[in-house]
Amino acid sequence: MNIIKLDATPSTNDFLKALLTKQFVENFTVVTTENQTSGRGQMGSVWEVESGKNLTFSVLVKDSLLEIHAIFHLNVLVAVSLSEVLEQLKIPYVAIKWPNDILADNKKISGILIENSLKSDGEIISVVGIGLNVNQKNFDNLPKASSLSVILNRELDKDAILVAIVERLKCNIALLQNKEYDLFWSKYSQKLFKKGVPMPFEDNVGVRFMGIIQGVTANGKLEVMLEDDSVKTFDIKEIQMLY
Structure with a gap:
């Protein structure tokens, strides 16, 4: 080596x-x-x-x-x-x-x-x-x-x-x-940390919301189920976990 x-x-x-x-x-x-x-x-x-x-x-x-x-x-x-x-x-x-x-x-x-x-x-x-x-x-x-x-x-x-x-x-x-x-x-x-667990997030304009991590896409985006049961993907610059 x-x-x-x-x-x-x-x-x-x-x-x-x-x-x-x-x-x-x-x-x-x-x-x-x-x-x-x-x-x-x-x-x-x-x-x-x-x-x-x-x-x-x-x-x-x-x-x-x-x-x-x-x-x-x-x-x-x-x-x-x-x-x-x-x-x-x-x-x-x-x-x-x-x-x-x-x-x-x-x-x-x-x-x-x-x-x-x-x-x-x-x-x-x-x-x-x-x-x-x-x-x-x-x-x-x-x-x-x-x-x-x-x-x-x-x-x-x-x-x-x-x-x-x-x-x-x-x-x-x-x-x-x-x-x-x-x-x-x-x-x-x-x-994957907090997968399947309801938790708070903050987006890139400071809006906080609850979601549940579903997984990660092949190109590295985070899949989050929102409170209306829709699933949205986020890039690293678009979302922050609050824990």
Whole structure:
């Protein structure tokens, strides 16, 4: 496994993307850092972590997505792979909050940011960014966040967890290449946070309403049953869960 370890960098995703413009980079190359100074989450949100305590890394994935409309399959696969590793570590109540945050007992422990590029020859190259709270203990200003160490009440080996995640990704990507989408989509659906539970939402103009999550479409939109029993789909920028 090719792992590039950095003491600090603004963004492991940006570092890996820049490296791709300069040289050949082996598939599943990992860039990890002890201190990411400008980490990003979905929709440009900031991913802040305590230096040296957590896993912040990016993985190059190529030759796996065969069709541009299949991009969200990779999001699903990465979220499922992470949840499987966490369950092996005996983390309880693991859930996937749409589109791909990982929760444990309703608290966020991991975030995923995947950036895809389409080459002129049709090849799709993906940079999979993952932040996982491992040994951080202090979440005073983040009431909805936690870490593996807080949950298990012990320190964990970050390097071992990193290897386990990447190896699981490799195994599951074989399913993606064989177009065996149902195998990981079914796990994603089973783990979907608050699926089938009435809960409040807020749309992008501030209107609040009740709905019940039904599932997620193949292109990554959230399906919500409204109070009139109609089902509406929402993009990530159009809706926020209130929990």
